[in-house]
Amino acid sequence: LYFHSGEREEKCIIEDVPSDTLVIGNYKVQRWDIHKQDFLESAPGLGMFVTVTTPSAEILLSKLYGPQGTFSFTSYLPGEHIICLQSNSTRLVAFAGSKLRIHLDIRVGEHFLDESAVQAKDKVNEVNLRLEHIIEQIHHVSKEQNYEREREEKFRKTSEETNSNILWWAIVQTLILISVGIWQIKSLRDFFISKKLV
Amino acid sequence: RERGGTGMRSGMRAGMRSGMGAGVQALAMLLWALLASGTELTFELPDSARQCFHQQLERGTKFTLDYQVIAGGHYDVDCSVEDPNGRTLYKEAKKQYDSFPHHAEVEGVYTFCFSNEFSTFSHKTIYFDFQVGDEPPILPAMSSRVTALTQMESACVTIHEALNAVIDSQTHYRLREAQDRSRAEDLNSRVSYWSVGETFILFVVSVGQVVLLKSFFTEKRPGSGKAGT
Numbered sequence: 001l002y003f004h005s006g007e008r009e010e011k012c013i014i015e016d017v018p019s020d021t022l023v024i025g026n027y028k029v030q031r032w033d034i035h036k037q038d039f040l041e042s043a044p045g046l047g048m049f050v051t052v053t054t055p056s057a058e059i060l061l062s063k064l065y066g067p068q069g070t071f072s073f074t075s076y077l078p079g080e081h082i083i084c085l086q087s088n089s090t091r092l093v094a095f096a097g098s099k100l101r102i103h104l105d106i107r108v109g110e111h112f113l114d115e116s117a118v119q120a121k122d123k124v125n126e127v128n129l130r131l132e133h134i135i136e137q138i139h140h141v142s143k144e145q146n147y148e149r150e151r152e153e154k155f156r157k158t159s160e161e162t163n164s165n166i167l168w169w170a171i172v173q174t175l176i177l178i179s180v181g182i183w184q185i186k187s188l189r190d191f192f193i194s195k196k197l198v
Numbered sequence: 199r200e201r202g203g204t205g206m207r208s209g210m211r212a213g214m215r216s217g218m219g220a221g222v223q224a225l226a227m228l229l230w231a232l233l234a235s236g237t238e239l240t241f242e243l244p245d246s247a248r249q250c251f252h253q254q255l256e257r258g259t260k261f262t263l264d265y266q267v268i269a270g271g272h273y274d275v276d277c278s279v280e281d282p283n284g285r286t287l288y289k290e291a292k293k294q295y296d297s298f299p300h301h302a303e304v305e306g307v308y309t310f311c312f313s314n315e316f317s318t319f320s321h322k323t324i325y326f327d328f329q330v331g332d333e334p335p336i337l338p339a340m341s342s343r344v345t346a347l348t349q350m351e352s353a354c355v356t357i358h359e360a361l362n363a364v365i366d367s368q369t370h371y372r373l374r375e376a377q378d379r380s381r382a383e384d385l386n387s388r389v390s391y392w393s394v395g396e397t398f399i400l401f402v403v404s405v406g407q408v409v410l411l412k413s414f415f416t417e418k419r420p421g422s423g424k425a426g427t
Binding site for chain 1: 239408
């Protein structure tokens with residue numbers, strides 16, 4: 001899967017992950033060549049700044065990679081991590097038609113099966129390895145579900161806060177309305193009496 | 199997710215038996231990884247912006263595009279899918295979520311775009327999942343096996359199917375929860391601001407009414423006896 005971006009443009013991806021989760025991303029970037037009217041297969045000197053920001057606005061990862069690369073990070077806080085890609089192109093003026101093609105693949109919580117290890121062993125160990133992989137995946141499922149429970153709790157708290165907000169304000173406003181109404185009548189009555197109109 | 203048998207796997211198994219070695223197997227594994235793959239991304243689409251994604255597909259490949267708006271404005275987005283010849287396969291406006299399965303008839307680069315151009319100030323957070331291809335069977339040569347699967351193997355197959363269902367279910371609930379929580383937070387802040395605003399207006403209007411009414415009568419000379427307007 002790929003998408004296009006301007007030369008100096010920063011493109012960001014949001015990943016909402018639980019804590020202690022490994023996120024691996026690999027990308028490939030190609031630059032548009034005006035003369036060939038196509039994307040160059042490899043652009044020497046072209047690199048990408050990869051910046052990962054945690055939910056608490058801390059920078060977890062900020063590195064310059066080449067035109068093709070793999071980056072990874074492990075989240076220590078649960079929440080929305082923002083992965084941003086920006087090229088290190090130093091062209092001051094982005095002339096018309098200059099753009100980048102970015103191929104991107106991001107995987108969350110997966111530890112890949114070492115396929116060569118699977119091939120080398122015999123059948124019993126192959127099943128063993130696959131079972132270990134399954135166990136790891138189930139642990140990840142369990143982590144995601146715990147995280148989901150936390151988020152639902154936050155959601156429920158927000159809804160209950162809204163509910164009590166509405167109730168409290170309705171009572172306060174009714175009281176204010178009644179007391180202000182009484183004040184109005186009293187004030188006007190005293191005023192008219194003093195003006196000898198009543 | 200479907201599971202489809204592929205001739206490639208059984209060919210590979212036969213190759214192993216004839217001693218063709220790890221090279222062919224590794225190649226087959228790699229080709230498998232490309233056969234059934236998917237990309238899911240969550241990104242923020244600024245107002246009046248359009249973001250397109252492209253994917254190279256072989257002829258006859260089955261693909262599914264699922265997308266959902268998680269946060270922002272009225273939680274809607276325009277989406278369109280085009281084939282390599284520029285023909286529009288799918289085009290919907292202001293949808294909250296949808297799923298589009300399709301068989302690729304032409305080989306080439308398929309494009310799908312999300313547009314927030316109708317919105318002037320709300321940026322949207324959009325999740326999409328682009329699944330390509332059928333899932334290969336998890337056990338070797340399942341389609342060409344002569345004997346029945348051992349208990350271990352059929353247990354593995356059951357676990358695999360169950361886990362796939364878990365993943366789908368989990369993703370669905372995660373997205374729904376994120377969207378509902380976003381709405382609840384919007385509602386909460388709107389209620390707070392409006393309550394304060396309304397109380398303020400209440401005070402201003404009631405005090406203003408009394409002051410205005412008093413001002414109508416203070417212009418008259420005292421004791422004139424005329425009820426003025």
